[in-house]
Amino acid sequence: MSVNLLDFNYGGLSEFCAQIGEKPFRARQLLRWIHQSGAADFASMSDLAKPLRERLATMAVIEPPGLMSDHAASDGTRKWLLSVGAGNGIETVFIPEANRGTLCISSQVGCALACTFCSTGAQGFNRNLTVAEIIGQLWWANATLMSNPAECSAGEAPVAGVGGNGAALSVRHAVASRPVTNVVMMGMGEPLANFENVVTALDLMLDDNAYGLSRRRVTVSTSGLIPAMDRLRERCPVALAVSLHAPNDTLRNQLVPINRKYPISELLAACRRYLASAPRDFITFEYVMLDGVNDSLLHARELVRLVQDTPCKFNLIPFNPFPHSSYRRSSSQAIARFRDVLQQAGLVTTVRKTRGDDISAACGQLAGKVHDKSQRTSRKAMEMTK
Ligand code: SAH
Ligand code: SF4
Secondary structure, three states: OEEEHHHHHHHHHHHHHHHHHOOHHHHHHHHHHHHHHOOOOOOOOOOHHHHHHHHHHHHEEOOEEEEEEEEEEEOOEEEEEOOOOOOOOEEEEEEEOOEEEEOOOOEEEEEEOOOOOOOOHOOOOHHHHHHHHHHHHHHHHHHHOOOOHHHOOOOOOOOOOOOOOHHOOOOOOOOOOOOOOOEEEEEOOOOHHHHHHHHHHHHHHHOOOOOOOHHHHHEEOOOOOOOOOOOOHHHHEEEEEEEEOOOOOHHHHHHOOHHOOHHHHHHHHHHHHHHHOOOOOOOOEEEEEEOOOOEEEEHHOOOHHHHOOOOOOEEEOOOOOOOOOOOOEHHHHHHHHHHHHHHHOOOOOOEOOOHHHOOOOOOOOOEEEEEOOOOOOHHHHHHHHO
């Protein structure tokens, strides 16, 4: 069986080269072809000797996930549904802004953690994504956006269209500046529950011979898997966002069930440990604004007291509804009042703009196509019929 070279970081490619009797510098050349030039076949790799190209073609492939659909929102946000086999699909979103382009990447097919306000969580869990499927999202985004650079700037509303792998081939040797300047692991799934594959993909995002992003421009968002946060700090300390969503354990236990295992005080201690190695001197706390649930002034004041020893910024996310969700979005007045309390206490607080509304590309709306293996959805259906 052929190996998929998209599964390898520099270390993995070096080992592969050693196994086939090639010099280590070939790993660097391959990285550049695959990730910088978007090459999907070996024939185009002009600085590799022809016999080597032919040999590679017999033993390896460069195979990103297939493109199932491509949607463009009126605000320029772009969403791709990528096929990951067995009828499953994952979503990747590109959000262009004036001075940066952010790609929101998925890490799992579904999610097992079942946060009660999250569309991915409601679908149950199928499996972890491979490295090729994780980095393949960035590979696709660069390939598609660089083949049509006009689509990368804010305000453009590109025409939706599905290209085959041919779209990628046309961008080989493209020298246009990279459209994706920032990556956030805030798509489907809990990245730290797929630790090894996510970290290998992070290696590629940071590698100067691949995507060359700085650690500050790559953010992992977690619901708070403490042991994995500690491992990330040691292995690859990129920027960290933590989904807090509640100022006390009683409420967080309901919203983010993993809190029963890793309660808030331990989570905050892990955040402070992380800061010693983090590329930024604060943790970003995400806080979804749920009408009448976690959005009162009392909650805001409790939150201020809670984080007083933890250098942090807040990102308030207006709840994005999805079919069958039982929550409502807080009113804009409630969100503004909540923000004011945090700001008056000296906490830098932003309210996340909702982008890509018209194509269901906003935070927490990514649904993809998940065949639930945990059978949570069928259990739920059973309960509803009781
Ligand atoms: N599993 C990770 C990352 C993916 S979710 C995590 O939970 O952090 C990215 C962010 O979107 C998280 O902060 C998550 O809590 C938030 N989110 C999930 N569902 C949402 C919804 N319906 N509306 C707004 N934000 C949501
Ligand atoms: Fe999973 Fe994050 Fe959704 Fe919770 S919010 S269910 S951890 S994807």
